[in-house]
Amino acid sequence: xxxxxxxxxxxVLVDNSGREIENSNLKIVLTGDFSKDVKYILAHSSPEDxxxxxxxxxxxxxxxxxxxxxxxxRIIVRSGGNDIVAGWIGEESDKSKHLEDSRRQLVELINGxxxxxxxxxxxxxxxxxxLGVDEKKVVKVIGGVDCSLxxxxxxxxxxxxxxxxxxxxxxxxxxxxxxxxxxxxxxxxTKKSLKYLIVGDGPSRExxxxxxxxxxxxxxxxxxxxxxxxxxxHFYKDSDIFLHLPVLLRKYERGSSYIHTETMGRSxxxxxxxxxxxxxxxxxxxxxxxKAGHSGFLVEESDFVSAAQYLxxxxxxxxxxxxxxxxxxxxxxxxxxxxxxxDQYIALFNxx
Numbered sequence: 001x002x003x004x005x006x007x008x009x010x011x012v013l014v015d016n017s018g019r020e021i022e023n024s025n026l027k028i029v030l031t032g033d034f035s036k037d038v039k040y041i042l043a044h045s046s047p048e049d050x051x052x053x054x055x056x057x058x059x060x061x062x063x064x065x066x067x068x069x070x071x072x073x074r075i076i077v078r079s080g081g082n083d084i085v086a087g088w089i090g091e092e093s094d095k096s097k098h099l100e101d102s103r104r105q106l107v108e109l110i111n112g113x114x115x116x117x118x119x120x121x122x123x124x125x126x127x128x129x130x131l132g133v134d135e136k137k138v139v140k141v142i143g144g145v146d147c148s149l150x151x152x153x154x155x156x157x158x159x160x161x162x163x164x165x166x167x168x169x170x171x172x173x174x175x176x177x178x179x180x181x182x183x184x185x186x187x188x189x190t191k192k193s194l195k196y197l198i199v200g201d202g203p204s205r206e207x208x209x210x211x212x213x214x215x216x217x218x219x220x221x222x223x224x225x226x227x228x229x230x231x232x233x234h235f236y237k238d239s240d241i242f243l244h245l246p247v248l249l250r251k252y253e254r255g256s257s258y259i260h261t262e263t264m265g266r267s268x269x270x271x272x273x274x275x276x277x278x279x280x281x282x283x284x285x286x287x288x289x290x291k292a293g294h295s296g297f298l299v300e301e302s303d304f305v306s307a308a309q310y311l312x313x314x315x316x317x318x319x320x321x322x323x324x325x326x327x328x329x330x331x332x333x334x335x336x337x338x339x340x341x342x343d344q345y346i347a348l349f350n351x352x
Contacts, residue, residue: 030059032090037062047073051349056083057106057117058090064113074352077110078118078141081263081285084131087254099254107132116348120144120264121285141344142288143336145269152275152329153237161193162315165239165276167232167267170202173249173260175281177211178304182243182279184215185308190315194220196243199235201226236274240321241314244268245281247301262286273332277324279310289336295328 030037041062045052047070052063054077067073087102110117110133117137119125125140164183168174176198183196198208198221205223212221227235236242246262261284268289271278278296280286281303290296297310314321334340 030062032059034059034062034065034090038065041066050074051076051352054078056080056088057110058083058088060106060109060114061089064109067113073113075114076116076118076348076352077114079120079124079128081120081124081127082258082260084128084133085258086251086260087258095254097254099256099258102254103131110134110137115352118345118348121288123285123288124263139344139348141341142264142285143269143332144266144338144341145273145332145336147273147329147333147337147339150233150236150270150273150332152325155237159192159318161195162190162241163239164194164196164241164243164311165199165235165271166197166243167199167235167270168244168246169200170198170204170208172204173247173262174204175245175247175302176204176208178245178247178302178307179243180208180211180215180217180221182245182304182307182311183220184217185305186311186315187217187220189308189312192315194315196221197224197235197239198222199224199227199232232270233274236271236276239274239276241311242268242271242276242278242296243307243311244278245299245302245304245307246283246286247281248283265289269332269336272328272336275325275329277314277321277328279307279314291327291331295324295331 029040037059047066051074054060054063057077057079060077063073063075067075084103084106087099087106089102089106114137116139117128117133118139118141119128121142122140125138128138129135166176166179168176170176183194187194196217209223212218244265244267246265249260250257251260264285265280268278268280268286272289272295278290280290280296280298281301282298283301287298290298292298299306299310
């Protein structure tokens with residue numbers, strides 16, 4: 001079954017920046033023409049002995065059509081958190097359909113045909129229930145990182161230069177402009193040398209590069225562009241602090257609007273597994289990944305001043321960084337590791 005809409009893809013067919021991963025073994029095979037999609041699914045699976053898993057409700061109408069003919073069809077859907085409120089269905093080629101109608105259709109399909117609907121945070125769970133999804137179908141599964149791949153560095157800490165990293169698509173709701181402002185203020189408050197790495201790409205890159213120049217951060221900031229997931233452990237290992245300050249972005253489209261935000265944040269999980277203390281905003285599901293005061297710090301949305309203050313605390317105190325980093329690593333291994341996630345998925349499969 002295909003990846004979700006391109007805006008929501010993350011480490012599936014694309015990397016953190018939104019660029020397609022080269023040599024991927026995955027390919028999009030469904031089209032959004034649900035009558036054709038039904039034929040493809042039936043031709044490549046056996047409904048009697050298959051549990052159908054969708055990584056987004058986007059193509060749910062195709063499975064719902066099959067379930068009309070095969071009532072015992074077993075369906076599990078995972079939501080990325082923003083897909084239902086955005087009313088994403090198929091390839092979104094029909095822009096004339098009202099967003100509220102698409103959202104209502106998805107909720108009806110979930111309630112009528114899905115066995116379990118997996119959400120990635122308590123924030124997403126509450127928002128899903130508010131839309132009218134049956135509470136008995138909703139299952140919360142938080143996290144998703146390979147803790148054997150994403151690990152802390154074993155090298156001695158270099159106290160000469162403190163390395164800050166952000167890993168994100170360069171889009172508006174990621175709040176990277178606030179991160180740049182926080183780094184600017186921190187650079188003025190500490191005597192330590194800083195390096196700020198922004199890993200990812202996207203439509204906001206030129207604007208963010210302009211802001212970097214305006215803030216006179218050219219000697220500190222480096223935009224790496226998009227990177228393959230296989231290369232990411234190195235970038236985390238070579239860093240000291242993870243900084244990511246997403247915001248609540250209201251999007252207006254198809255006659256309505258919705259809030260697009262960080263409903264969990266897989267890069268927080270990766271940073272945590274890599275033993276990095278994190279600074280994030282208390283929006284969406286971020287507070288469910290960062291344990292404030294234990295594995296990192298949380299600030300209010302757009303409060304880059306407080307973020308800068310926490311940055312300085314971590315920059316000037318290597319012992320605090322290491323302590324919080326160890327806490328973050330422990331938290332990731334206990335709660336966010338794929339092994340734990342898979343056990344929860346298998347438990348659901350066994351119930352069907």
